[in-house]
Amino acid sequence: MNLKKALLRPWVLAAAAAASVPAALAGDISGAGATFPYPIYSKWADAYKKETGIGLNYQSIGSGGGIKQIEARTVTFGASDKPLKPEDLEKKGLTQWPMVMGGEVAAINLPGIKPGELVIDGPTLADIYLGKITQWDDPALKKLNPGVKLPSKPIVVVHRSDGSGTTFIFTDYLSKVSPAWKDKVGSDTSVEWPVGVGAKGNEGVSGNVAQFEGAIGYVEYAYAKQNKLTYMKMINKAGKVLEPGTETFQAAAANADWENAPGFYQILTDQPGAKSWPITGATFILMPKQVPNAQDALEALKFFAWAYKNGAKMAEELDYIPMPENVVKLVEQSWKNNIKDSAGQPIWK
Amino acid sequence: MNHIASVSIRSSTAALDVPAAALRWHNLRDVALREATRLSAILVLVLLGGVIVSLIYGAAPVLRSEGLSFFTTEAWNPVTEKFGALGPIYGTLVTSFIAMLIGIPVSIGVAIFITELCPRPLKRPIGTAIELLAGIPSIIYGIWGLFVLAPFLQKEVQPLIISVFSGVPVFSRLFAGPPYGIGVLTAGIILSIMVVPYITSVTRDVFETVPAVLKESAYGLGCTTWEVVRNVVMPYTRTGVIGGIMLGLGRALGETMAVTFVIGNAHRIAPSLLAPGTTISAAIANEFTEATGALYTSALIALGLILFLITFLVLAAARYLLLQLERRAGK
Numbered sequence: 001m002n003l004k005k006a007l008l009r010p011w012v013l014a015a016a017a018a019a020s021v022p023a024a025l026a027g028d029i030s031g032a033g034a035t036f037p038y039p040i041y042s043k044w045a046d047a048y049k050k051e052t053g054i055g056l057n058y059q060s061i062g063s064g065g066g067i068k069q070i071e072a073r074t075v076t077f078g079a080s081d082k083p084l085k086p087e088d089l090e091k092k093g094l095t096q097w098p099m100v101m102g103g104e105v106a107a108i109n110l111p112g113i114k115p116g117e118l119v120i121d122g123p124t125l126a127d128i129y130l131g132k133i134t135q136w137d138d139p140a141l142k143k144l145n146p147g148v149k150l151p152s153k154p155i156v157v158v159h160r161s162d163g164s165g166t167t168f169i170f171t172d173y174l175s176k177v178s179p180a181w182k183d184k185v186g187s188d189t190s191v192e193w194p195v196g197v198g199a200k201g202n203e204g205v206s207g208n209v210a211q212f213e214g215a216i217g218y219v220e221y222a223y224a225k226q227n228k229l230t231y232m233k234m235i236n237k238a239g240k241v242l243e244p245g246t247e248t249f250q251a252a253a254a255n256a257d258w259e260n261a262p263g264f265y266q267i268l269t270d271q272p273g274a275k276s277w278p279i280t281g282a283t284f285i286l287m288p289k290q291v292p293n294a295q296d297a298l299e300a301l302k303f304f305a306w307a308y309k310n311g312a313k314m315a316e317e318l319d320y321i322p323m324p325e326n327v328v329k330l331v332e333q334s335w336k337n338n339i340k341d342s343a344g345q346p347i348w349k
Numbered sequence: 350m351n352h353i354a355s356v357s358i359r360s361s362t363a364a365l366d367v368p369a370a371a372l373r374w375h376n377l378r379d380v381a382l383r384e385a386t387r388l389s390a391i392l393v394l395v396l397l398g399g400v401i402v403s404l405i406y407g408a409a410p411v412l413r414s415e416g417l418s419f420f421t422t423e424a425w426n427p428v429t430e431k432f433g434a435l436g437p438i439y440g441t442l443v444t445s446f447i448a449m450l451i452g453i454p455v456s457i458g459v460a461i462f463i464t465e466l467c468p469r470p471l472k473r474p475i476g477t478a479i480e481l482l483a484g485i486p487s488i489i490y491g492i493w494g495l496f497v498l499a500p501f502l503q504k505e506v507q508p509l510i511i512s513v514f515s516g517v518p519v520f521s522r523l524f525a526g527p528p529y530g531i532g533v534l535t536a537g538i539i540l541s542i543m544v545v546p547y548i549t550s551v552t553r554d555v556f557e558t559v560p561a562v563l564k565e566s567a568y569g570l571g572c573t574t575w576e577v578v579r580n581v582v583m584p585y586t587r588t589g590v591i592g593g594i595m596l597g598l599g600r601a602l603g604e605t606m607a608v609t610f611v612i613g614n615a616h617r618i619a620p621s622l623l624a625p626g627t628t629i630s631a632a633i634a635n636e637f638t639e640a641t642g643a644l645y646t647s648a649l650i651a652l653g654l655i656l657f658l659i660t661f662l663v664l665a666a667a668r669y670l671l672l673q674l675e676r677r678a679g680k
Contacts, residue, residue: 064639134527154527161614161627163427163639185428189639192426197531197625198614200635211500212530 029300032059033066033079035201036165036220037100037283040320041079044307047314051306054299063165063189070094070286076296078286081165082189086263093289095338097264097331098282099304101321102220103249104170105279107206107229109215110136110151114230116243119144121235122177122270122278128155128216130180131195136214144235151214158208158217161198163190169281170218173269218279221249222319236278237270244277249321251275253282258327264334280321287339294341301335301348404657407650410643419651425616427640432648434655436616440533440626441659444608445601447537447622448544452601453594455541456548461578464556476553483546491610494539495531499611503530507623525621529613534622536612540604544597551593555586588671595667602660605630629656
């Protein structure tokens with residue numbers, strides 16, 4: 001009898017625990033994916049929880065993981081920095097929209113060089129990452145920076161070692177500006193790097209750049225800013241020399257033609273316009289077209305609508321670029337058209 | 350006499366009969382223990398089998414599409430989905446080799462010092478310090494490697510090595526610039542520091558099992574400390590020392606975080622030890638979460654399978670070596 005009791009007890013406890021867990025989590029929105037927007041999603045979630053009492057459980061496991069989880073329908077939404085192509089969306093029964101945008105900069109570590117002192121253009125950046133330019137006093141760099149004394153130091157190229165939306169945006173840009181890059185390497189969340197050392201995450205790349213003299217790396221602007229890294233100015237498609245920042249990122253975003261992009265498949269790199277920062281990208285949310293649980297999906301959509309409406313200032317504080325109003329309208333219209341419950345009725349009204 | 354004996358036996362069995370319930374209970378406990386331990390042992394085997402099966406199952410797509418060239422090419426291109434494991438295999442073996450090259454002499458030296466030469470008051474502190482080293486989480490080694498060791502190597506050591514060996518055949522290739530600070534050599538150095546406590550504590554323990562009478566008679570014959578260590582301690586403890594080395598090698602082969610920080614994570618085989626490379630476990634840790642596409646994931650699982658095989662082969666080789674040594678010692 002005693003034995004039986006002892007055996008039973010853990011089961012009772014476990015059952016009690018199992019019964020109480022869903023109750024505690026009920027109402028929380030679950031999502032998984034990209035690490036790039038994680039800081040802003042968690043900031044929004046905090047504010048949203050204070051207002052509505054509904055929390056967000058977002059696992060920043062990476063874009064690839066986010067796509068896998070939403071395909072398996074284990075989360076209510078997935079997040080990815082690399083948009084899925086319209087045909088892939090169709091195949092997987094998903095719909096996607098841009099949530100927030102950001103810019104990337106080339107950060108360097110050269111003693112004596114101040115932030116924004118050096119200028120670089122796309123083809124030269126590609127040549128550095130191709131291993132064609134290996135010294136800081138290379139003629140190509142000298143030509144772009146007359147009057148700056150460039151040291152005769154080897155360039156330490158730093159790239160991401162993990163798959164990443166940041167890498168996708170960066171390599172997409174290099175592919176657009178350098179035929180050699182497009183031919184030899186191409187663009188994806190991870191690629192076969194011809195040269196350089198790999199580091200994990202935006203933190204890893206900024207850490208490595210800060211550690212090693214002569215280093216160059218690409219990071220999301222917020223990381224460069226927070227770590228006080230020396231960023232480079234860039235020459236954009238229109239041939240203008242630009243300083244990175246909210247203004248130039250927004251200019252690139254404003255040029256994007258979201259209206260005529262099926263599935264919001266739109267990559268913001270190398271946009272035309274005198275003030276468009278060349279390496280800009282959006283991060284995307286993925287949801288099933290036919291949702292398994294209409295209530296959960298509606299809660300998630302409510303959160304996104306709230307974030308579009310009230311989250312712009314918070315986004316700017318963290319150096320993200322909020323979506324322009326006309327795009328938000330398009331997105332909400334797409335919710336009505338695309339996200340249906342099991343009866344085929346739209347969830348967002 | 351007989352009669353009495355039988356009676357006493359009967360009475361004694363009767364005496365045992367009284368707490369029969371207790372006896373049964375003891376018996377039951379014995380059976381339960383036997384079954385529980387047997388079950389645990391079987392469970393380990395089942396788990397091992399499950400790991401192998403799931404690794405092979407996961408690795409199948411890439412092995413089917415790449416065939417044997419998966420093991421012999423170093424291309425690692427997620428864009429075109431061309432995968433070859435040679436880069437990580439090379440990195441794993443070379444970093445472990447460097448770690449052993451530095452780690453084994455240092456560890457055995459420390460163990461000899463502690464057991465044979467160390468003044469008694471120092472014995473404890475040094476022993477504890479070594480054990481503390483083993484307790485440091487590997488990520489701390491990684492961070493230390495990236496922020497302290499690598500910049501030091503980049504600024505002070507590597508330029509020197511490069512200039513010293515430039516012009517020397519073979520070595521000039523082995524130590525060719527530019528000095529990144531991080532790379533295969535740095536990873537090997539970090540690993541060597543990490544394996545030292547493992548090898549040292551095992552070797553020290555086995556050195557202490559050498560009977561004092563053996564050592565004292567050797568000293569009595571006029572042997573020097575070196576001769577005692579070389580001819581008495583070492584032969585007596587060979588098996589244990591090799592066991593300790595294997596433990597260290599096992600750690601070096603599978604170490605992930607510390608290596609990821611300092612190896613440079615590049616899927617390339619460069620002749621220079623100063624160049625960045627990658628290891629199997631570092632590649633998996635870096636790329637698994639963001640591996641999009643079935644073939645990419647499969648390639649990473651296949652890497653895991655290879656690491657499993659390498660570890661298995663190393664352990665098997667160690668066993669074989671021990672067997673040979675014992676046979677020779679027996680003769």
